[in-house]
Amino acid sequence: MVLKRYDCFINSLSQRVVNLAASMSNNIQYKTVSFYFMSGTGNSYRVACWMKEYSEKQGLTTTLLPMDKAFPDCRIEDSKDTLIGFFMPTHGFTAPWSVIKFALKMPSVKQARAICVATQGRLKFGRVFIPGLSATATFIIAMILAIKGYRVRGVHSINMPSNWMALHSGQKLRSVQSIINAARQPSEKFIRHILSGKRHWLTGLNIAEFLLGIFFIPISLAYLLYGKIFLAKVFYTNSRCNGCGLCSDCCPNHAIKMVGKKRSFPYWTYHCESCMRCMAYCPEQAIEVHQSWGVLVLYLSSFSIFYTLAKILAAWIPGFPLLHGVLLTRIFHYIFYLTVIGFSYLILFRVTKFPVINKLFSITTLTTIYRRYREPGTRISDLSNYESKPIKE
Numbered sequence: 303m304v305l306k307r308y309d310c311f312i313n314s315l316s317q318r319v320v321n322l323a324a325s326m327s328n329n330i331q332y333k334t335v336s337f338y339f340m341s342g343t344g345n346s347y348r349v350a351c352w353m354k355e356y357s358e359k360q361g362l363t364t365t366l367l368p369m370d371k372a373f374p375d376c377r378i379e380d381s382k383d384t385l386i387g388f389f390m391p392t393h394g395f396t397a398p399w400s401v402i403k404f405a406l407k408m409p410s411v412k413q414a415r416a417i418c419v420a421t422q423g424r425l426k427f428g429r430v431f432i433p434g435l436s437a438t439a440t441f442i443i444a445m446i447l448a449i450k451g452y453r454v455r456g457v458h459s460i461n462m463p464s465n466w467m468a469l470h471s472g473q474k475l476r477s478v479q480s481i482i483n484a485a486r487q488p489s490e491k492f493i494r495h496i497l498s499g500k501r502h503w504l505t506g507l508n509i510a511e512f513l514l515g516i517f518f519i520p521i522s523l524a525y526l527l528y529g530k531i532f533l534a535k536v537f538y539t540n541s542r543c544n545g546c547g548l549c550s551d552c553c554p555n556h557a558i559k560m561v562g563k564k565r566s567f568p569y570w571t572y573h574c575e576s577c578m579r580c581m582a583y584c585p586e587q588a589i590e591v592h593q594s595w596g597v598l599v600l601y602l603s604s605f606s607i608f609y610t611l612a613k614i615l616a617a618w619i620p621g622f623p624l625l626h627g628v629l630l631t632r633i634f635h636y637i638f639y640l641t642v643i644g645f646s647y648l649i650l651f652r653v654t655k656f657p658v659i660n661k662l663f664s665i666t667t668l669t670t671i672y673r674r675y676r677e678p679g680t681r682i683s684d685l686s687n688y689e690s691k692p693i694k695e
C-alpha cells in the first residue's frame with residue numbers, strides 16, 4: 303500500500319518534471335483560447351477584452367466568460383494548443399477568494415497552458431501616478447493551476463483605475479481615461495508575447511510583485527480571514543433605494559439577498575467580496591458604506607475588547623477556557639469577531655430603515671459625496687450576462 307502510494311507520487315512528480323521541461327520550449331501554436339474573468343467594475347473585463355481582441359486578430363477562436371457563469375460547463379480541452387486565461391482584480395494584495403475557489407474547481411489537465419492577469423488599483427493625483435500592487439494575486443492562482451497540471455506560461459499585473467469606493471472617491475473621468483489608455487499597451491504586449499509561444503515570468507515587475515507579495519502575506523491572510531468579512535457588512539442603502547433588485551441580480555457572488563415584506567431592501571451576506579459592482583452600477587446611487595460605523599464595529603470586535611471581556615468572565619467563572627493557550631484564545635476571538643460583525647450588521651440593516659436615522663447616516667458618510675467608478679466602456683450586461691430585466695443605466 304505504502305509502496306503503491308510512493309510509486310504514484312514518483313510518477314506524478316516525474317510527469318510534472320516532463321511538463322516543466324516541455325514548457326521550456328517555445329514551439330507553441332495555440333488553437334483555442336478561453337478567458338475567464340471576475341470583474342467588479344469592469345477593469346479586469348476590459349483587459350480581458352483587449353487580449354481577446356488581439357488573440358482574435360491572430361485568427362484564434364477566443365471565448366470570454368465570467369467566472370460565475372463558467373460552471374458547470376467548464377470543460378477544458380486538454381491539449382498543448384489550448385490556452386486558458388484568468389483575469390481578476392486584486393483584493394487585499396492577493397486574489398479574491400471567489401477566484402481562488404474557481405481555480406480550485408478547475409478540472410485537472412496535463413497539457414493545457416494558462417496565464418494569469420490581475421488588475422490593480424492605480425491612482426492619479428495631478429501629474430503623479432501612484433501604482434497599485436497585486437503582490438501574490440497572480441502567483442497564488444498560477445500555483446493552484448500548476449498543481450492542477452496546467453503549464454502556466456506567464457503572469458502579469460496591469461494598472462487600472464482603483465475602484466475601492468468604500469475608501470476613496472472614484473477618480474475624475476480624465477484621470478480614469480489616462481490610466482486606462484496607459485494600460486492597453488502593456489496588456490497587448492503581454493498577450494503578444496504569450497501567443498508567440500514565449501513565457502512571461504522573469505520580468506522586473508513580476509520579481510518586485512513576488513518579493514513584495516511575500517512581505518505582504520500576513521496582510522493578505524488577514525484580509526481573507528477578517529477584512530473581507532468586515533467589508534461585506536458595512537454596506538447599507540440610502541433613501542433613494544427603490545428595491546429594484548439590480549444589485550442582487552448582478553452580484554457575481556450571489557451575495558445580496560432582497561429582504562422585506564412590503565418593500566424589499568438589499569441585505570449583504572458573508573459571501574460578499576466587496577467587488578464594488580453593486581455600488582458602481584446602482585442606477586439610483588443608493589448604496590453607501592458608513593466608515594465611522596465601520597471603525598466603531600472594528601473597535602468593538604477587536605482583540606483588546608475580547609480580552610477584557612474574557613478576563614472579566616474568567617474572574618467570574620473559575621476555569622473559564624477563553625484564555626487557555628494562544629490558539630484557543632485566537633479561535634474564540636475569531637468566533638467573537640464574527641458574532642460582533644454579524645450582530646452589528648443586523649443593527650445597521652434595521653436602524654437605517656428609519657428615515658431619520660437613514661438621513662443621519664447619509665449625511666455623515668463620505669460615500670455620499672464620493673464619485674462612483676466603473677470602467678467607462680463596460681455595461682452591467684457585459685459583466686453579468688444580465689438580460690432578464692431591462693436595465694436602466
Ligand SMILES: Cc1cc2nc3c(=O)[nH]c(=O)nc-3n(C[C@H](O)[C@H](O)[C@H](O)COP(=O)(O)O)c2cc1C
Pocket residue numbers: 340341342343344345346347390391392393394395396421422423424433434435436462463464465466467533575576577578
Ligand atoms: C476590497 C478591495 C481591495 C483592493 N485591494 C487592492 C490591493 O490590495 N492592491 C491594489 O493594487 N488594488 C486593490 N484594489 C483595487 C482593485 O484591485 C482595482 O481597482 C481593480 O482594477 C478592480 O478591477 P475590477 O473592476 O475588474 O473589479 C482593491 C479594490 C477593492 C474593492
